[in-house]
Amino acid sequence: MDRSLTPTRLAEKAVTDRDRLDALLDSALVAHVGLVVEDGPLVVPTGFARDGDRLLLHGSTGSRWLRALAAGTYACVTVTELTGLVVARSGFESSMHYRSACLFGTFEPLAGDDASRALELFTERVLPGRAAEVRPSTPKELAATLVVALGIGQWSLKVSAGWPDDPAADVAGDAWAGVIPIRSVLEQPIPAPDVRAGIDIPDSVRRLLAGRDVGSSD
Amino acid sequence: MDRSLTPTRLAEKAVTDRDRLDALLDSALVAHVGLVVEDGPLVVPTGFARDGDRLLLHGSTGSRWLRALAAGTYACVTVTELTGLVVARSGFESSMHYRSACLFGTFEPLAGDDASRALELFTERVLPGRAAEVRPSTPKELAATLVVALGIGQWSLKVSAGWPDDPAADVAGDAWAGVIPIRSVLEQPIPAPDVRAGIDIPDSVRRLLAGRDVGSSD
Structure with missing residues (x-):
């Protein structure tokens, strides 16, 4: 069993280990970015990558929220x-197991080699080995892409991994209690309809399917 | 195969069908709530439930962000x-399939029967049939819980479900392209250490494991 699925006695706790933060950031594939735009708060889901002490996001140069971050x-x-x-x-004590991190601060736009290296990192982070299987980004693609970086400095991490914390009177009763682990799994790849006969699933995809559940680290 | 996993020709599209929104809201288990607090934007992950035209959240009356919403x-x-x-x-055209909804507006606190009914809904939404297996919430538990509701009126839904949109020159090359579906699955339940011998896994949990992947609707 994955260690993260083994409940502990502590229902929820703040974790200050940077390693635990990094493990979550290197495992989860989607971040929710909150910022204030003229209409109020906006929360945007996006892919991301950790690069050492930086959190990287990328997208189209036409993206309003990404431009706001770059600014x-x-x-x-x-x-x-x-x-x-x-x-x-009881309903009251029922809850969920999760790992969740909040990072705060301002982003800075990346340029030149730093930006192209970041784009390779985005590819490798989702599908290790893929960057070597495909052509490099073109100057036109790089020009259409905005990459921004946030220094990992101000953050908090909360992990909920405990057993149900039922009061003694409920434990003495007849109701069952426990945990149902949730796992994200990758299914068999579906080739695009325009993949020509003889072009097989690449090594990067084979390795990913063989070795990794989504979110299985920590 | 789940219909949502069948890629279409459209890479990403805005969807305006309320049914599609409801399907997502009834399937996903976590929402990310963005609000502006004194320090700036804050994004909080939380469970939620749809109740007809309302989105419900709940938590401790001591929760700062929940109190801000109630206010x-x-x-x-x-x-x-x-x-x-x-x-x-190419790395440039690689992306993810997702469904994502943003709902905007102000919440209102619920009280009395409306609040107790909401708490039952939270239980039933995660584990249908569970409310009838456990005792009702006590007045003390109700008093410690804040429930807030947002009218579902101002929202947007984006669905990305297309095949890779590679330019002709790349399609003519030797690289593979396709989609790797991701699915959330429930694993076998782990009884809490204080569950007495003879207390078996309840029907609600059995049915959930038999019938449902997490996020399999739509």
Whole structure:
């Protein structure tokens, strides 16, 4: 069993280990980026990558929210993995297992080699080995892409991994309690309709399917 | 194969069908709530439930962000399901399949019967049939819980479900392209250590495991 699926006695706790933060950031595939635009708060889901002490985002240069980040708008980036359902002996004590991090600060736009290296990182982070299987980004593609970086400095991490915390009177009753782990799995790849006969699934995809559940680290 | 996993020709599209929104809201288990607090934007992951035309959240009366919502702070609630990896013939065209909704507006606190009914809904939404297996919430538990509701009126839904959109020159090359579906699955339940011998896994949990992947609707 994955260690993260083994409940502990502590229902929810703040974790200050940077390693645990990095494990979550390197495992989860989607971040929710919160910023304030003229209409109020906006929360945008996006892929991301950790590059050492930086959190990288990328997208089209036409993206309004990404341009706002590049211009220095303060942001809160939340990364969450749901890891289980906590079935307690009452509705009140029932909850979920999760790992969730909030990172705060302002992003800076990347340029030149730093930006192209970041784009390769985005490819490798989702599908290790893929960058070597495909052509490099073209200057036109690079020009159409905005990459922004947030220094990982101000952050918090909460992990909920405990058993149901039922009061003694409920434990003495007849209701069951426990945890149902949740896992994200990759299914068999579906080739695009325009893949020509004889072009087989690449090594990167084979390795990913052989070796990794989504969100299985930590 | 689940219909949502069948790629279409459209890479990403805005969907205006309320049914599609409801399907996502009834399938996903976590929402990311964005609001502006004194320090700036804050994005909080939380469970939620749809009740007809309302989106419900709940938590401790001591929760600062929930109290801010109850007091009328404007919010953006984003609900996202990652459904696949899009492996294109270049890093630039590689992306992800997802469904994501943003709901905007101000919440109102619920009281009395409306609040107790909402708490039952939270239980039933995650684990149908569970409310009838456990005791009702006590007045003390109700008093410790804040439930807030957002009218579902101002929202947007984006669905990315297309094949890789590679340019002709890349399609003519030797690189593979396709989609790797991602699915959330429930694993076998783990009883809490204080479950007494003879107390078996309840029907609600059995049915959930037999019938449902997480996020399999639509």
